[in-house]
Amino acid sequence: MHLSGYPHRASRTLTGLVGLVATGILLTGCTTAESPEATEPITGGTLTYASGDAEPTCLDPHVGGNYPQALVGSQYLESLVSRDADGAIIPWLADSWTESADGLAWDFTLAADVNFTDGTPLDAAAVQANIAHLQDPETGSSTGYLALAKVTGTEAVSANVVRLRLSEPDSALLESLSQPWLAIESPTALARSQDENCASPVGTGPFQVEKWVQQDSITLVRNENYNSPPEDAAHTGPAYLDSIVWRFIPDSASRYAALQSGDADVIDNAQPDTIVQAEASDTIVHLDAPRPGASNRIELNSGRAPFDDPLVREAFIRSANVDDAVTSLFQGTAERSYSALSSAEPLAVSAPDLFGYDPEAASDLLDSAGWTERDSGGYRVKDGERLTVEFPVSTNQSIPAEQSLFEQIQATAKETGFEVVLSPMDLSSWYTALGESNYDAVSAPYTKVGPDVLRILFHSDGITPAPSGYFANHAQVDDPAIDALLTQAGRVTDADTRAALYTDAQNTVLEGFYILPLFDQQNHYLLGSDVVGARALPTVSTPTFYDAWLK
Amino acid sequence: MSDLEIQAGLGRSPRANRQHRPPRRFGVAEALAGLFTIFLVTAALFPALVAPGDPLGIDPLSAFQSPSPAHWFGTDESGRDIYTRVSHGTGSSLLIGTVATLIGLGLGLVLGTLAGMLGPIVDFTVNRFLEVLFAFPGLLLALLFILIFGPGVATATVAVGLATAPGYARIIRGQLLSVRSSAFVEAATVLGRSPGQILVRHILPNTLAPLFVLGTLGIGQAIVWASALSYLGLGAAPPAAEWGAMLSAGRTYIGSAWWMSFFPGLFIVLTAVSATALGRGIERRLRHA
Numbered sequence: 024m025h026l027s028g029y030p031h032r033a034s035r036t037l038t039g040l041v042g043l044v045a046t047g048i049l050l051t052g053c054t055t056a057e058s059p060e061a062t063e064p065i066t067g068g069t070l071t072y073a074s075g076d077a078e079p080t081c082l083d084p085h086v087g088g089n090y091p092q093a094l095v096g097s098q099y100l101e102s103l104v105s106r107d108a109d110g111a112i113i114p115w116l117a118d119s120w121t122e123s124a125d126g127l128a129w130d131f132t133l134a135a136d137v138n139f140t141d142g143t144p145l146d147a148a149a150v151q152a153n154i155a156h157l158q159d160p161e162t163g164s165s166t167g168y169l170a171l172a173k174v175t176g177t178e179a180v181s182a183n184v185v186r187l188r189l190s191e192p193d194s195a196l197l198e199s200l201s202q203p204w205l206a207i208e209s210p211t212a213l214a215r216s217q218d219e220n221c222a223s224p225v226g227t228g229p230f231q232v233e234k235w236v237q238q239d240s241i242t243l244v245r246n247e248n249y250n251s252p253p254e255d256a257a258h259t260g261p262a263y264l265d266s267i268v269w270r271f272i273p274d275s276a277s278r279y280a281a282l283q284s285g286d287a288d289v290i291d292n293a294q295p296d297t298i299v300q301a302e303a304s305d306t307i308v309h310l311d312a313p314r315p316g317a318s319n320r321i322e323l324n325s326g327r328a329p330f331d332d333p334l335v336r337e338a339f340i341r342s343a344n345v346d347d348a349v350t351s352l353f354q355g356t357a358e359r360s361y362s363a364l365s366s367a368e369p370l371a372v373s374a375p376d377l378f379g380y381d382p383e384a385a386s387d388l389l390d391s392a393g394w395t396e397r398d399s400g401g402y403r404v405k406d407g408e409r410l411t412v413e414f415p416v417s418t419n420q421s422i423p424a425e426q427s428l429f430e431q432i433q434a435t436a437k438e439t440g441f442e443v444v445l446s447p448m449d450l451s452s453w454y455t456a457l458g459e460s461n462y463d464a465v466s467a468p469y470t471k472v473g474p475d476v477l478r479i480l481f482h483s484d485g486i487t488p489a490p491s492g493y494f495a496n497h498a499q500v501d502d503p504a505i506d507a508l509l510t511q512a513g514r515v516t517d518a519d520t521r522a523a524l525y526t527d528a529q530n531t532v533l534e535g536f537y538i539l540p541l542f543d544q545q546n547h548y549l550l551g552s553d554v555v556g557a558r559a560l561p562t563v564s565t566p567t568f569y570d571a572w573l574k
Numbered sequence: 575m576s577d578l579e580i581q582a583g584l585g586r587s588p589r590a591n592r593q594h595r596p597p598r599r600f601g602v603a604e605a606l607a608g609l610f611t612i613f614l615v616t617a618a619l620f621p622a623l624v625a626p627g628d629p630l631g632i633d634p635l636s637a638f639q640s641p642s643p644a645h646w647f648g649t650d651e652s653g654r655d656i657y658t659r660v661s662h663g664t665g666s667s668l669l670i671g672t673v674a675t676l677i678g679l680g681l682g683l684v685l686g687t688l689a690g691m692l693g694p695i696v697d698f699t700v701n702r703f704l705e706v707l708f709a710f711p712g713l714l715l716a717l718l719f720i721l722i723f724g725p726g727v728a729t730a731t732v733a734v735g736l737a738t739a740p741g742y743a744r745i746i747r748g749q750l751l752s753v754r755s756s757a758f759v760e761a762a763t764v765l766g767r768s769p770g771q772i773l774v775r776h777i778l779p780n781t782l783a784p785l786f787v788l789g790t791l792g793i794g795q796a797i798v799w800a801s802a803l804s805y806l807g808l809g810a811a812p813p814a815a816e817w818g819a820m821l822s823a824g825r826t827y828i829g830s831a832w833w834m835s836f837f838p839g840l841f842i843v844l845t846a847v848s849a850t851a852l853g854r855g856i857e858r859r860l861r862h863a
Contacts, residue, residue, distance in 0.1 A: 275826050296826075297829065297830075299830075344634070348652075351638075427651045430812060434652070445811065446811070
């Protein structure tokens, strides 16, 4: 009995164990399969981000100020304010703010106990140093510089209250300050040489720049002392990820292949065909995050012939078959735009009637503009000059689908008699061509929070280059009526009056045929399904990985 | 063979000796290469004959169609017919290949003749110069040239020609030296022919014949290089119907529309292979002649 009891007990134990294990397997199976979100965030791991945008030449978005800088800068820099998903301004590095009765002074109270990652405390003097840095011509800022056009001075009211003084009321000030190009950096770090600060800018963000191997990658590591998430973040304290490796893969097919193979966890600038594939797959998640600011459009240089003639501008716009091109190339991932503003902007005015494809009307317009003859190539000629449109294309800023869209516009405009010369070039050659005003048509994305982007793009002040040499009014619109509307809109705080003024300004721009709106400003991220909690900041839709973790 | 015949044979170069050519049939590879070349030449000279459509004509609503009876090679992202574009691209590709090879051969001939004919000092100088050029891979030389003179079809053609010249120069120099010291040249000298006669009647024909083979082989390579430059965005600009540029445009859609890059790629490969097969065939015949 004693002897036989052992096997019995052993077998019972074994059965119990097997049962337990089986239940365990079943339970785990259930939890992972049915509610993946229920699992606790895991701390640790490295996320690899593969960007299709140009590699920045400077990691400090104060310098110049383009979207590639904003993408990576959002990981280690933070702004005074942010926006929530509804577009309302929310506190970030500033806890609260007040505007003076005349609108000429704004006081910002800064969050307490926040330090930059080099140990420097965030205080009023730090904010003053940042405004001064942005406005210093030596910095070469364009985006931040233009956004601060009305700021004439700063003062430290107390250690943690900073006052901005304005030349005139600025209804767009908070929207401007929410952008990554106006992020607050450590004044200690800013005091270094520009080269040093470009290589390793120092902010208060959830990650900090560890090293930058140019032409390869930027390594960002967790800020262990992080305590300043925006109000709409999902948690407090340091980020979950140990580090982020920020890579640059300009070729869109290689970038998507890297995501499929697991070499990258997140990619940006996804091509329409890969978005369609991703939506059908269950291993890749699509994050659609339209950028605020301008729509994607072609700007016609009204500052020189042939587009100094409004008839020729209208003829060009009528000669371009954009609808069919957008349908075929974007495969449902982008809508045709008839507006100067992104659909993310509530005040966007859409005018489909002005931008329809009508080759006959285009032909008549060219006839009345005096371009009556055609040469052997079928192009219109006037006084021995061929009707040529120089169109430099930045291969860094335009995805291949967009470049094909330009080719289709080239083909349809040819039927009317326009010779569109597409010149693909890298970003620096493209900036040079714009700087020398050596273009008739150009497509340049411009991202800014709020309708104030209209002032940047269409006010005649925008023809004068910023300290960086960049000017944003590529259509070279120089119309006192538009200037007056935009200046007035930038001053008034009453929402209805402001909306009416921006509507008038947009209508005048659209009816002047300065731009050919193409499609809504696109921003598509594709994420591996192991990435949880990543989102786009509701300011300019750059990604943030503060709440993100890897399964 | 009598003594007299041997003597006569010695006095005449192999090139001039025409009565003993063995009859040879075309191999399958050569026949196929020949047929494909005839197609290419037709497409280059009369593109409308093989593909009547417009290579730049867009039709956005029939974009991304896979190969079908209506579109043999499918359509691209703007609905342009790939077969039409590939056929119309033949002219520019063949022209680039031929002109680049002629530039390479011409330069090579000048440098090679200088080195091979004008004595040791010139030979030494030209050789050191060629060695410097050889230190750079051919494509890098072409890239350097484009960096200086800017991208475009014309510069890409000259760049490829320049990049291939050193190789030709070295081969021509070697050929000249070996022909100059060969028995039949010595015999002609002994028989009292003038140096000019020897150069024209014996040395040049025996140097230039292999050049024809080299040139045929070189066209294939030049087309591949020119396509590579266009692929990198340094040659023909979009939307030109050029094979390398088409290959590059198709790369973006390789996951969803394979035909956009497959057919231009296939034509580049087939053209290079055909040129090589024909070149080798001519070479064999010359050796047996």
